[in-house]
Amino acid sequence: MTTTAPIHPNVHVGEPPALLLDGITKTYRSKAGAVDALRGVTYHFHRGSFTAVMGPSGSGKSTLLQCAAGLDKPTTGTVLLGGTGLHGLSEVALTKLRREQMGFVFQAYNLLPSLTVYDNVALPLRLTGKRPRRDEVHQVLDQVGLGGMARRRPAELSGGQQQRVAIARALITRPAVFFADEPTGALDSTASRQILSLLREATDRAGQTVVMVTHDPVAAAYAERVLFLSDGLVAGSLDRGTPQQIAAAMSDLER
Numbered sequence: 065m066t067t068t069a070p071i072h073p074n075v076h077v078g079e080p081p082a083l084l085l086d087g088i089t090k091t092y093r094s095k096a097g098a099v100d101a102l103r104g105v106t107y108h109f110h111r112g113s114f115t116a117v118m119g120p121s122g123s124g125k126s127t128l129l130q131c132a133a134g135l136d137k138p139t140t141g142t143v144l145l146g147g148t149g150l151h152g153l154s155e156v157a158l159t160k161l162r163r164e165q166m167g168f169v170f171q172a173y174n175l176l177p178s179l180t181v182y183d184n185v186a187l188p189l190r191l192t193g194k195r196p197r198r199d200e201v202h203q204v205l206d207q208v209g210l211g212g213m214a215r216r217r218p219a220e221l222s223g224g225q226q227q228r229v230a231i232a233r234a235l236i237t238r239p240a241v242f243f244a245d246e247p248t249g250a251l252d253s254t255a256s257r258q259i260l261s262l263l264r265e266a267t268d269r270a271g272q273t274v275v276m277v278t279h280d281p282v283a284a285a286y287a288e289r290v291l292f293l294s295d296g297l298v299a300g301s302l303d304r305g306t307p308q309q310i311a312a313a314m315s316d317l318e319r
C-alpha cells in the first residue's frame with residue numbers, strides 16, 4: 065500500500081486537532097468470548113479535514129466512529145473533541161456536546177416521519193433550547209438544494225433527498241465535526257455525488273471536520289485522506305488518492 069509520511073501521531077504544530085483519538089482500544093465481551101475490535105488507535109483529525117475511514121469488514125471502522133462520537137465508550141484510551149475529553153463528561157454533558165458540536169449522517173437517514181422537512185431540520189436547534197429562525201432553516205435547505213420541499217414529509221422524498229435533509233439537519237447547528245457512516249450506501253451515483261459534495265463543501269467553506277466510514281473508493285476519493293484500518297489498528301493512509309489507487313490499497317489490505 066502507498067502510505068504517506070508518518071501517521072502515528074500526525075501532529076500539526078501549533079494547531080489543536082478538532083478530534084483526537086489517543087490509544088483507543090475497544091473490547092466487546094459477551095458469552096461467546098471477547099472481541100478486540102480496536103487494539104490501540106492514535107490519530108489526530110485536523111480542523112477542516114475530510115477523512116475517509118476504510119478497511120475490511122470487521123476491521124473496526126464503525127466501532128472507531130462510535131467511540132469518536134461518544135456513542136460508545138472505548139475500553140481504554142482518550143477521545144478529545146476540540147480539547148474536551150469525552151471520558152470525563154456526564155451523560156447529560158456528553159449529550160449536550162454531541163448536540164452542539166457534532167453532526168451525524170448515517171445510512172439510515174433517521175428522520176422523524178411525522179415531521180415536515182422544515183421541522184426535521186429545525187429539531188436539533190429546538191433540542192438545544194434555541195428557537196430556530198425561519199430564514200436560518202430555509203438557508204440550510206437552500207444550501208442542500210431542497211428549497212421548495214420544506215413542507216413535505218420524509219416519505220414524500222427520494223432517498224437522496226432524504227439524505228440531504230439529514231445533512232441539512234446536521235448543518236443547522238454548525239457542528240465542529242461531522243460523523244458519516246456509509247452516508248451514500250443506499251443512493252445512486254448522482255445522489256451520492258451531491259451528498260459527498262455537500263460534505264466536501266462543509267470542510268472547504270466552513271472549516272468543519274468530516275470523518276466518514278465508507279466501503280466505496282469513489283466516495284473515499286472525495287476525502288483528502290483515506291485512513292485504512294486492519295484488524296483494529298491503523299494500517300496506513302493515502303493522501304489525495306484516485307478511486308483506482310484507493311481500491312488497489314484496499315485489495316492489498318484484504319489479501
Ligand SMILES: Nc1ncnc2c1ncn2[C@@H]1O[C@H](COP(=O)(O)OP(=O)(O)OP(=O)(O)O)[C@@H](O)[C@H]1O
Nearest residue numbers: 092094099101119120121122123124125126127128
Ligand atoms: N456489539 C458487539 N458485540 C460484540 N462484537 C462486536 C460488536 N460490535 C462489533 N463487534 C465486533 O467487533 C469487530 C469490529 O466491528 P465493526 O463493526 O467496528 O467493524 P467494521 O469495520 O465497521 O465492519 P463492517 O465493514 O462489516 O461494517 C468485528 O469483529 C465485530 O464482529
